[in-house]
Amino acid sequence: MRKNILFVINPISGGKSKKRVEQLIIDNLDHEKYEYEMAYSNAVDHARKLSRSAVHLGFDTVAAVGGDGTVNEVAKGIMSINANAELGIIPFGSGNGLARHLRIPMDVKKAIDVLNQNTVKVIDTATLNGEPFFNMAGVGFDAHISAMFAHNKKRGLSGYVKSVFRELNNYNSDDYELTVDGKSMSKKAFMISFANSTQFGNNAHIAPLADISDGLLDVAIVKPFPFYQFPMLAWRLMSGTAHRSAFVEVIKAKEIKVIRKENGAVHLDGEPKMLNGQIDIKIRPLSLKVLVPSL
Known part of the structure; x- marks a missing residue:
């Protein structure tokens, strides 16, 4: 069975244009493994809401297309309903700290290929004042x-x-x-x-x-x-x-x-x-x- 994946795209992260992202996803995602949808965040906290809704609707994976702030929002959305869904990352920010630590490539095509490999790592998370x-x-x-x-x-x-x-x-x-x-x-x-x-x-x-x-x-x-x-x-x-x-x-x-x-x-x-x-x-x-x- 194919997995359902939602790409949550932050259009302003890292000051970089996302005009080509949609086509790169269409061209490089393994469509035998994934059924996909895309959504653009348009306000503070919107990426979290999109992610939370996707998990609530049964999506297996939510991929953050942006920097560490976007990753934070998407991951919070996944965890807010204590789901079993997976976080994907397409790095597109200023620093991309978590992606770099996890050795996710900065090249968009290669980062999409990481999703295609479908290798899961379970990581720690943390809270600051909740x-x-x-x-x-x-x-x-x-x-x-x-x-x-x-x-x-x-x-x-x-x-x-x-x-x-x-x-x-x-x-x-x-x-x-x-x-x-x-x-x-x-x-x-x-x-x-x-x-x-x-x-x-x-x-x-x-x-x-x-x-x-x-x-x-x-x-x-x-x-x-x-x-x-x-x-x-x-x-x-x-x-x-x-x-x-x-x-x-x-x-x-x-x-x-x-x-x-x-x-x-x-x-x-x-x-x-x-x-x-x-x-x-x-x-x-x-x-x-x-x-x-x-x-």
């Missing part, structure tokens, strides 16, 4: 940049890099009270990432040893550092050696509580949110099926 995330969440500088970038009309890697350099010199590290699996600690941090996968996106690996199916999050604490050390930290991110830096501490954990002196931004899979008070992060082991490349 809100799901699938790749990475964080507080501090990366959340600050996500909030700035959300208002940037120029999407893509170049716009993100410009935001980083514009804000880097003016950003002050914060004090955090952490409870990590019941153990209390105080940390002054430039940023703290709660990593399900190894990377933010664009192959910038903040937690190179993270395992997306081990039932643990990697809490990557970036300590305050002198400005001249930024190039070295950036090199470590891109070379997969951040955990070896004197300015990075990584702790594996199932539950994390964070209290900070001032309210501010957090991000969930790159999408910013303003939160007050305590932040609670929890892992949900082996809770989502994803289509990945065959070994």
Whole structure:
């Protein structure tokens, strides 16, 4: 029997045109394996609603065509009714962190072929104050940049890099009270990432040893550092050696509580949110099926 798949296409993700996507899906999807439909998201939260409706109607797979934010929305829709449906990913965003971690190709035709291979991997997911995330969440500088970038009309890697350099010199590290699996600690941090996968996106690996199916999050604490050390930290991110830096501490954990002196931004899979008070992060082991490349 053929599977039913819905492609949820975000027309603005990554600042990239999606004009050719429909035809690429038609030309490259294995029609002996799939019956397909396509839908375009047109507002905040619309991708989640489309995904939820598809699963409710009995679709076997919902494929997110977009970046990590679109993947987040589609995956939330799948999980909102505790379904057995599978998540597919056609990467089309600025960073594509989860897709890159899962080795899903950035080339659209090759990503569609991953769907055709029909290989399922069960991965962990996590929540921040009850809100799901699938790749990475964080507080501090990366959340600050996500909030700035959300208002940037120029999407893509170049716009993100410009935001980083514009804000880097003016950003002050914060004090955090952490409870990590019941153990209390105080940390002054430039940023703290709660990593399900190894990377933010664009192959910038903040937690190179993270395992997306081990039932643990990697809490990557970036300590305050002198400005001249930024190039070295950036090199470590891109070379997969951040955990070896004197300015990075990584702790594996199932539950994390964070209290900070001032309210501010957090991000969930790159999408910013303003939160007050305590932040609670929890892992949900082996809770989502994803289509990945065959070994």
